[in-house]
Amino acid sequence: MASKKLSIIIPARNEIYLNQTIENLLKQAEDEIEIIVVLDGYWPTELPKEDPRLILVHRERQGMKASINSAVQMCSGEFILKIDAHCTISEGFDNILKQDCDKDDVIIARRYSLNPDTFDIKRDRDFVDYEYLRWPYRDENRSVHGSRVGIHAEQWKERTINNINILIDSTPTFQGSFYFMHKEHFIKRIEGLDEKGFGTFVGEAQQVGLKTWLGGGRCLINKKVWYSHLWKGQPYREAHLKEIGTPYSRIGQKELKESNTFCVDYFIHDKWKNRKHNLSWLIEKFDMPTWPKNWTELIKDEQWMKQQR
Numbered sequence: 001m002a003s004k005k006l007s008i009i010i011p012a013r014n015e016i017y018l019n020q021t022i023e024n025l026l027k028q029a030e031d032e033i034e035i036i037v038v039l040d041g042y043w044p045t046e047l048p049k050e051d052p053r054l055i056l057v058h059r060e061r062q063g064m065k066a067s068i069n070s071a072v073q074m075c076s077g078e079f080i081l082k083i084d085a086h087c088t089i090s091e092g093f094d095n096i097l098k099q100d101c102d103k104d105d106v107i108i109a110r111r112y113s114l115n116p117d118t119f120d121i122k123r124d125r126d127f128v129d130y131e132y133l134r135w136p137y138r139d140e141n142r143s144v145h146g147s148r149v150g151i152h153a154e155q156w157k158e159r160t161i162n163n164i165n166i167l168i169d170s171t172p173t174f175q176g177s178f179y180f181m182h183k184e185h186f187i188k189r190i191e192g193l194d195e196k197g198f199g200t201f202v203g204e205a206q207q208v209g210l211k212t213w214l215g216g217g218r219c220l221i222n223k224k225v226w227y228s229h230l231w232k233g234q235p236y237r238e239a240h241l242k243e244i245g246t247p248y249s250r251i252g253q254k255e256l257k258e259s260n261t262f263c264v265d266y267f268i269h270d271k272w273k274n275r276k277h278n279l280s281w282l283i284e285k286f287d288m289p290t291w292p293k294n295w296t297e298l299i300k301d302e303q304w305m306k307q308q309r
Contacts, residue, residue, distance in 0.1 A: 005032035006094045007077030007183065011067035013040045014244045015085040017230065020119050022048045024088045030095050036075055037085075038067035045243075063200025065193035072186055080186060084177040086230035088119060093225045097180045100168055104189065104217030106208060107180040108171065109225040116236070121228045129221055130156040130163070133173050133206075133283075135290040136264040137308045149308060150260040151206055151267060156289070171221045172213070172286045176205035177229045181212075189215050191274075197266065201251045202259035210267055213282050214275040268299055 008025055012018050018037070025035060035054050041061025048054060057071070068082055079098055083089070093109070101107050110129055113122040131153035138148050153173045163169055186192070190211045193204060209219050230236060232248065240248040251259075265271070270278045283291050298304055 004079075004098070005034065005077040006079045006081055006098065007071075007075030008033055008035045009068055009071040009075065009080055009082045010035065010037045010085050011040060011064045011071070011082075012037055012042075012085045013061070013064070014042050014240070014246070014248075015044075016240055016243045017086040017116060017119070018044060019046060019048045021083075021085050021087050022054065024119070025083070026051060026053060028089050028091045028093055030092045031098075033094055034075065034077060036071040038071050040064070040067045063195070065195050065198075065200055065204065068204075069192045072183060072192070075183065078183060079180065080183045081180045082176075082178070083227070084229060086114065086116075087177065087227050088114060088121070089227040090225050093227075096224050097222060100220075100222055101180065101182065102218075103182050104185060104212070104215075105181060106185070106212045106217065106219045108174040108178055108219070108221050109180075109227050110221065110223050111175065111178070112226060112228040114228040114230040116230060116239070121226075126157075127226070128155050128160070128175075129223065130159040130171050131173050131175065132156045132159075132286065132288050132290075135292065135295065136268060149257075149264055151264045153205065154290075167223045169221055169223075170286075171219050172282060172288065173209045174205055174219065174221075175229070176208070178227055179205070179208055185212070185217070189217060189274075197259070197262040199251065199255045199259035199262075202256065203263040206263055206267065210279070210282070211272060211274075214272065214277045214279065216276045 010018070010021065022035060022037070033053055037054070037056050039056060039058045040063065043058060072080060079101070081097070097107055110127050112127045113125040115122040133151055134154045136149055136151045153175060190208055193207055198207065212219055237248045267279055280296055292298060
């Protein structure tokens with residue numbers, strides 16, 4: 001039987017800061033936790049320190065989503081927190097998150113950038129509280145993560161400023177590096193992370209966040225908790241190559257573009273059968289920036305749609 005404890009899930013593939021992340025989570029937790037690390041097709045040069053709260057799962061490479069799904073199936077906590085393998089987190093995060101999470105909620109935290117040299121907050125970069133879903137179709141000169149078509153999150157600075165004093169607040173979307181919920185919500189509402197069409201990597205936050213909102217739940221930010229997440233720019237890529245011996249990569253360009261196109265088509269045309277709301281309801285609820293006023297008509301125009309692919 002599930003307990004009130006928290007199961008922390010870390011999918012890992014050639015990670016160079018995994019051990020520091022685990023140590024930080026173990027140190028900052030106040031209540032009963034378990035950490036399940038899925039080593040997806042690799043074995044670390046230096047294993048984490050043994051701890052009764054730590055479970056290492058080593059297997060052939062299957063991808064990020066399969067790693068998360070399998071960890072959720074085997075975990076024993078009532079709550080789950082998915083976090084990336086290159087993060088730090090605030091003290092007492094587990095109890096604070098549990099106190100303000102209803103059964104149909106997904107909770108995120110304030111996000112800072114991680115300084116890998118000190119393994120602490122990178123003080124010269126702004127924190128992120130809110131993000132919005134950008135209009136998926138972009139001009140030919142602009143792409144996100146290598147794909148011109150994509151329903152991606154972008155930082156919402158105006159909402160961050162206007163709602164700065166609201167400690168627990170609704171948010172339309174988030175980055176997939178951190179999300180917290182009841183295990184039952186992940187299994188029954190979200191039904192796990194789907195790979196069919198979405199691929200092994202793309203659409204994690206969209207599946208979790210949009211299925212929560214469109215299924216009748218809520219996505220909330222709890223600003224009483226923060227975490228810092230590593231930005232994988234050129235310095236990280238150089239460190240990765242030096243330590244791992246191979247260039248940093250997630251998935252190939254073909255899968256990236258095909259998965260992004262599928263994800264957009266799936267949600268913008270309301271193909272999730274278990275929804276209680278259409279996507280237009282969420283766009284209107286948050287008055288989402290960048291979405292054309294006539295977007296519902298545009299996507300019905302077959303000729304216009306062909307030009308976007």
